Amino acid sequence: MIENYMNKIHAYIDDNRNDMIKDWEILVRMESHFEEVKNVQKVCAWVKEKFEEMGFECRVEDVGDGWAGTLIGIWGKDRPGKPVIFSGHMDTVHRSGSFGDNPFLVKDGNVYGPGVLDMKGGIIIAIYVIKALQEIGFHERPVKIIFSGDEEYNHVTTTGAEVFKREAKGALCAFNMESGNLNNALTVQRKTSNTVHMKVTGVGGHAGNNFLIGKNAINEAAYKILDMLKLTDLEKGTYMNTSIIKGGSGNCAIPELCEVVFNIRLASGDESERICREVERIMGTSHIEGTKIDYAIEKSNLPAYQKTEGITHLLDFVNAVATENGFEPFGGIAVGGASDAGNIIAAGTPVLCACGVRGQYHHSANEFAVIDSLYERTKIFAAVVCSLSKFE
DSSP states (O other), X not given: OHHHHHHHHHHHHHHTHHHHHHHHHHHHHSOOXXXXXXXXXXXXXXXXXXXXXXXXXXXXXXXXXXXXXXXXXXXXXXXXXXXXXXXXXXXXXXXXXXXXXXXXXEETTEEESTTIIIIIHHXXXXXXXHHHHHHTTOOSSOEEEEEESSGGGTTTTSSHHHHHHHHHTTOXXXXXXXXXXXXXXXXXXXXXXXXXXXXXXXXXXXXXXXXTTOXXXXXXXXXXXHHHXXXXXXXXXXXXXXXXXXXXXXXXXXXXXXXXXXXXXXXXHHHHHHHHHHHHHHHXXXXXXXXXXXXXXXXXXXXXXXXXXXXXXXXXXXXXXXXXXXXXXOEEEEESOOOTXXXXXXXXXXXXXXXXXXXXXXXXXXXXXXXXXXXXXXXXXXXXXXXXXXXX
């Protein structure tokens, strides 16, 4: 029976390749930097309409003033069994216009563009998984979607994380349609992050006339940077990166102000707390007397996604389905970036991440995705959903 279904699923996807590419292009051309809220809302409206056309009951959950909200939908809510979730986000890190006049460039089997990999290709996969399931008359269990409009902001001042945890609770499993890895591995572990904003205020003056009485803010910041770099601990999986430095007004002036942003990647919540204490100690110590330090620690609401037995079991199951249907098994890797997979696993639902199209260089002007992976992964995850009775 499943073999019969798979033949129909493969045929449907192969017959609709052009439509899949067209929808992918439409979605990518709707550029949606997380701070360009109206643009994200347009994407949300388009995605919502697509799922509603397939019979989903959808709503947009408010996550706070000035943000686009989280799209939640369910298909077959009265069916027996726990729901399966397809999740991810609709926002990107690319400002509108950053890819020029052609934000969807097809070249040598790849597509280049803002969010083509992270993660609009994953949304298209989710849409066409449902279309393929409907083609074979699937009705075994509910299917749920959760797509955030502020994930790239890390839900820092929103309720986006709480919405994810609430909506993911009680599901059988979830597939987070984030950027797929080029090597075909799914992500089974991710870090969380803290961002430290530091402002050093010194005493300005002329570099020659006031050298002895000036208090150089950049020099004090340099000492702080060296202290912060010592927080890197490879054994603990803690990486400290100096991300942004702003300071100085002229070559002959002692800088009165210097601002620095640090990004710290962490493998667990406990390590995050330890690092926060260390940051407080560092910021409380001045190397140049007379300088003043102001700082703020911004904790991501994308918690660490730590591998569990449930995640291992889900990966083994997906790999069994993939190989049964003639596809290569997925590897499982740990990565340094954060995602809402951390919120899903915090809700007690096993989840695999990076289930979207394969590619590379997300968050950069070179972002690209492999076209064939759009079709391949749609077939695989449609087969997985059809086989979930074996996972329970």
